[in-house]
Amino acid sequence: MKKVKKKGNRKRIRKLRPSRKLYMPYYSMIVILALFLIYIKYTGRIINDTAFNVVLFFAIVIIAVTEIHRIGESYHLTSSSVILDTGYFGILSKRMEFEAISDIQILQGPWQRLLNFGDVQLFKFGPGPIMKNINRPNAFVNELEQIIIKAKAGEHEEE
Amino acid sequence: MPEDEVEAVLSKPKRKHRWMIMLIGVFLFVFLFVFYTSFVNPNQGQITGNVVKGDVLGGVSINVNLDPPESFKIDSNVDKFDMKIKGAFFIEGKKYDLDSSSIVMDNFNGKINFNDEKVIVEGKTSKIFIEGIPISGKLKVKFDNEYSYLKLGNFYLKSLDYDASGIVRLDDDKVVVNLNEERFNVKKFYGDLEKRGSIFRLNGLVDEASAGLINVKSDDR
Structure with missing residues (x-):
């Protein structure tokens, strides 16, 4: 059973951050360098102390x-709204009530499709805020839809 | 506003792409630096101080003839490793059971650990001569034997520190120190080592050396 935090009379259901898959090109640079060092060691060559430290x-x-960039954005699902927080010290917080959401759109580029993450845009009869780089966006949208349906039906109960 | 003047709206430059290009540049620099120091100029690679194999960029020449340390341990590349050992040893997992062998290895890379009686060697070499008979290839070698002498040619030693007796000659014999159970310390040594019985010789270049109360740094010269 999930624990539900209360914030006023809203229950926080889930907190999300952008997927780390977004940073795969950056991580791959580290992997390439690490493999190169392993190769150098394996072939019996010298690894420069300075080069290793660099x-x-x-x-x-x-x-x-990448971690600092990632914590700059967070998304919260509550029992009645979606909250999009942006910023580090000063925070811009956008709240969108479920009742106001008319459509949800998934945006995925080729790279995002390959790694199964993407942007989820909320519509309020017009383009609304974008939740960027959500992991498994289709599953997330399905989950969000279920929450919205429950919220609109007034069925969402404390677990 | 004149009639022929056109109002233009400038779009913001794509900062994300600029950062990405900069990062790729940094990555390529790091990659090429590692490549250069490991493949093109490996000797510069290992030594981060002033000493470079073959020439001196401010390093101090050192020549010592001391009593040996109780134990000696390195994990380094050795251009030429020469030793005479007793008993069996392993090359590529194959046991060579000889009473006494003269072993010479080219481009050895690995660990060497010796005390007064035994030498323990574990690493790889590109060529090994056993009693003059060569074996080539990437060979894994393993020794744990008694020895009568050891010679390490062109290797890097990060530091050595022990109480020693004997003669230390520094900076082309400009400084000669006679030690009697006094502290001997070297940092970032590159050169040759010989250990034969109670003889322990080092000959090469060093970034910093202390012999008794005398301290010589390459930076001070």
């Missing part, structure tokens, strides 16, 4: 920057 620094910076 690779290590590069990897740490990439991981740190």
Whole structure:
């Protein structure tokens, strides 16, 4: 049974962040460098101390920057609305009530389709906010639809 | 506003692509740096100080003849590794059971650990001569034997520190120190080592050396 946090009379159902699959090109750079170092070691060549430290620094910076970028956006599903928070110190929070949502659209480029993540755009009879780089967007939209249906029917109960 | 003046709307440059191009540039730089220091100029690669094989960029020449340390351990590339050992040893998992063997290895890479009596070697080599008979290829070697002498040609030693007795000659014999159970310390050594009985010789270049109260740094020269 899921724990449900109460915030006022709204229950937070789920919190999402952009998928790490977005950063695959960056992670692949680290993997290429790591494999190259392994190859050098395997062939019995010398790995420069400085070069090793540079690779290590590069990897740490990439991981740190991607994680910081990732925590800059978060999406919350509550029992009655979707909240999109953007920012680090100052936060821009967009709230969209389920009653106001008329359509949901999934946007996926070729790279996103390959890795099964994409943007989910909410419509309020016109283009609304975009939840970027959601992992498995189709499954998420199905889940969101179910929540919206329950909310609109007033059936959503505390688990 | 004159009639022929046209109002243009400039679109914002795509900053995301600019960052990506910069990152790819940094990645290529790191990759090529690793490639250069491992394949093109590997000797510069290992030594981060001032000492470079073959020439000196501020390194201090060192020549020592001391009593040996209790134990000695390195994990490094050795251009030429020469030793005379007793007993059986393994090459590519195959046991060579000889009473006494003269072994020479070219381009050895791995661990060497020795004390006064035994030498333990584990690593790879591109060529090995056993009593003058060559075996080529990428060979895994393993020794755990008694030895009568060891010679390591052109290897890198990060540091060595022990109380020693003997003679230390630094900076082309400009500094000669006679140690008597006094501290001997070298940092970033590149050169040759010989160990034969109670003789322990180092000959090469060093980034920093201390012998007793004398301390010589390549940066100070």
